[in-house]
Amino acid sequence: MTTATQPLHLRLGMTDEEHESLLALLGREPRPAELAMYSVMWSEHCSYKSSRSHLRRFPTEAPWVVVGPGENAGVVDLGDGWLAALRIESHNHPSFVEPYQGAATGVGGILRDVFTMGARPIALWDQIRFGPLDDPKNRYLFNGVVSGIAGYGNAVGVPTVGGEIEFDPCYSGNPLVNVMCLGILRREQLVLGTAGTPGTVAILLGRATGRDGIGGASVLASASFDDESQEKRPSVQVGDPFEEKKLIEACLELYEKGLVVGVQDLGAAGLSCATSEPAGRAGVGIDVDLDAVHVRETGMTAPELLMSESQERMMAFVSPDLVDEVLAVASKWEIDAAVVGVVRAGETLTVRHDGHVVAEVAAASLADEAPLYDRPMRRPDWLDRMWAHPAHAIDDEPSEVLLRLLDDPALGSTAWIHEQYDHMLFLNTVAGPGGDGSLIRVRGTDKALAVSTDGNGRLCHLDPRAGAARLVYEAALNVAVTGARPMAVVDNLNFGNPEKPEVMWQFRESVEGISEACETLGVPVVGGNVSFYNETDGVDIHPTPVVGMLGLADPMPIPPPRLSRAVEGMEIWEIGPAPSANLAGSAAQRVIQGELTGRPTLPDPEMARQVIATAVELAHSVPVLHDISDGGLAVGVAEICIAAGVGATIADIDTGQLFSEDPHRFIAVFAPGTVELPEGPARRIGVIGGQTLTLGRSQPIALDLLAETHRNAIPRRMAGA
């Protein structure tokens, strides 16, 4: 808790020790504006001070990586002069305090990260997690977040083509709202966040600066929640998608005309970040004139101007002879623009306000001298107790279990969500929401980009290292079944309070798991985000790393595999290792048994690589490929039946194996004798046909009931029933 009687640095979220090191760095007391800048730049959210040392573990290199972690977005080479830019970010805390604006500004922020690189944003994916929908508060948060994503994404004109949904009590006090964005660009349009050389002019583009979002990164995003968190509402920014749309078009025109040296978006830490980071990267200093900043309220102080997180703003670094041309483009798109700074030789960031120098510090020090913590780690002692109690077997009727799973809001149809999102704009969405990976074509080429985003808090709670590795393999298999080869990962690491050794251990283990799996597949991590302090009243969320996998299909299979292409008489095959009956961490364990015990099945790196390669190969000839994940084989087959409007008969398989989520498996459906399967484990498990789904000796389920149960899982809960 903070009070007005505390020293200023504590109120700004800076510890006494960090304040001491700032005094040592400057050799004097910081001025108020300087303290404001350091407090946000040294926040957990901006500086990654608890995670930085661990993130170095990630493999980040591959011949196709053009820009790795550290810039606004990762960039990879698609061949033939095309590049893709991608980034993922969280807006967890703002979305709990104000769900609509929190989610909306999360979308706005991730778009800016991508078009800052010179790319046109072409698609968004949202990964959202809430507490159970029987609690009205969770329904309010869920509805608000979906509305915010729709309200901003639809209006800004970037399609939301997929994502992920999960419900678990651990997210009741702390929902997770992650968003990933993909952009494409021609190689010559790539722009970096550099301030350029002395004489370069800094032009602030976009919305006027106000008092919204002050301390968003430090006071809100880098602290835990308690009963007084609702008082932090003024720290949430307010978004305006119309301003963002104009800003996107104006920036793309600036890039196309070659008018900028570098660009940096104004997100967390606002002007403090957008001046110091580009100057630091370029090894130059910069003079900033706060009186030139266009504002929408009077009387703002220098610290407020420097910390404001007002949305829809961009800093362009421009050669002095091109300033008029840049201002003309801004004027055409009806956005405000102001010359607010000039790059200087040396390394000093000098800020003036009301004619006085209010800050004079080494530009690079705001980022480079940030504290770095080696926080203590401890393996949680409850982990062995969980592992000592293997998951119970399910003795219910398989058909009943299947219907209960399809009625679960995390496994049922996502139509209630994705039909509120424009997921078709730009005419590129070959495979949209509701399936495995999304498939987005690159027009004018034979290429398509596949993306899958995957997280699983329960798996990672039971085994953070193996769980995180399995996410990478699952995401890779999801893009593989669309015909794409996995090529790059971005990750969003959502964790509890890093000051607790158990949370820090979970974090380290997850980073290790992601790294190992990425190394196995030869896929680099090109960017990411860390969200700590996801705890409310001392209770941490499950460790929830989310992996966003980008794959390239070149050429794209036409037509690509689709669940709806299953027809009467086709055979159903399960490709990959035969599953165990271990249900630890599975959806069946959660929904049917309501417990969380046991140790999930470990991934098999060699098998993962082989199965993924098989899927990529088969995607060019097999009409239906479907990853086996949440709900296991039974739910996978049911999803095919629902999408294709046809029944199926499945062999008499052990109930545990029907609902097992053991990794590295997918379903292939094809007419008998039409496909030669590559070497590797595979078994024929059934046949497509009829108007019922029959699981072995279990009672057949009518297709209508299957479809209706699946369709109503979310709507019936949102209706309060």
Next chain:
Amino acid sequence: MRTAVVVFPGTNCEHDVVHALTVLGGEAELVWHRETDLSGFDGVVLPGGFAHGDYLRTGAIARFSPVMSEIERMAGQGRPVLGICNGFQILCEAGLLPGALIANRDLAFICRFVDLEVTDTDTVLTRTAEVGQRVRIPLNSYEGSWVDPSNTGRVALRYVDDPNGSQQAAAAISNDEGNVVGIMPHPERGVDELLGSGDGRALLEGFLHSLVPA
């Protein structure tokens, strides 16, 4: 034959419309909303999006954009004028089509394929179609429910299963002359089977066939 595709700040379907018309053999060009001379064009499309942020009310600000007087002139001269989604809302606000678009019956944004039935072939959008012909194209709107207290709008296409509460289940309407048409679903999103449907071609081909030299 050249078609102007008007871009307001906030418009977002302009490139899709140009792509669809081009694929069908038409010639389409983007025109900024401040343009005051469309004399080189034979027809005009107002694409979907959020013109001027849809502030105040959908289409309410766009109707005052400089380009609108040229669109009124072309409409009056019998040239094909097509408003899609937000463009439909703008044409209603501008008084070139009767009625108005209000929030969907269920107060939620709807983005999905819908089935339509052609009810009138005497319009620039439906002239190459047949009465009773079914087309399946995507709907993508929040203010998509058409109401017309004047009861003067001619329904060109209706929803087979009305998703948003439109009067007469209207999905597309025209003026008396049939040269000004507003459609709420997106024909330009239905020109490629790979994306789910090629049914929009029948409508946009009708529009292209309606163009005659200026």
